Amino acid sequence: MSFDCFGAGQRVSTTMFPAASWRDGDATARTVFSAFEAVMDLHEMLWHLTRVRTRSHDSDLTDEVDLLCAEISAAVDAGATSVLAVDVTFVRGRVRQVLDTVSAEVRAAYFADGAATDARLVPQADLAGADLRDVWLVGADLRGASLVGADLRRSDLTGCDLLGVDLRGADVRGADLRDALFLTRTQLASASGDRNTRVPVDLEVPPGW
Incomplete structure (x- = not known):
């Protein structure tokens, strides 16, 4: 079984909670794990967004990708309080729309002949x-x-x-x-x-x- 946290573990442990541990108590553990889950989700979104940017020829779409990347990066860079305040479900919905659109654009190019x-x-x-x-x-x-x-x-x-x-x-x-x-x-x-x-x-x- 392979697992990729998209760098969330290092980000949370070294920059957000450098002196904290889940062993410090239930409240701390819940906060750390909640931040980890949020950062992992946000980092995964960034992973996909940065890779689809070069696949689209729609300038409006690439602008939307850049905007989302900037917003997500800013939220993570601002620290744990900022990350925990992010509505991850809402952001994921916005990202999903962009990924859907890029996917449709890329895939359509392979069926231009109606195959x-x-x-x-x-x-x-x-x-x-x-x-x-x-x-x-x-x-x-x-x-x-x-x-x-x-x-x-x-x-x-x-x-x-x-x-x-x-x-x-x-x-x-x-x-x-x-x-x-x-x-x-x-x-x-x-x-x-x-x-x-x-x-x-x-x-x-x-x-x-």
Whole structure:
């Protein structure tokens, strides 16, 4: 099981509560953990926003991305009190709208010729264990889908929306993940790849591949 806190643990422990510990008592523990959860959520949003900025050609949209990044960064930089006052659900909704719009823009470019996709390739799809080696996945919207144990060997996932996709045990040997949308370190580490798997330049190849 892999886990990525998006740097929240270090941020909370070293800058927000450098002298505090969850061992100091229940009240302190609740505050520290609440701040950790909020910072982790906000850092994850920043992770996705900074990566989609270069994928959109809509100046209004990139301006909105910049605004959200600035607001989130300012809230985190201001400290624990500021972070705990953030309505994370509201911010997540705003970020989700931006991510949805960028995803639609990017994916549409791959279907300009009206090419049809496999009917199974929909958000929240249960594709656990599915053999997808011969399925056209470029530009597919698989957000929230289960690809647990799916066979993706040598698949091209360019422009494929992988937000929230469960890739545990998925076979991505030889797959091209370089331009997949919203792929995270945790997802990558949970899959099974090899030295022929191509990953985004800002993600490290997991040990053991």
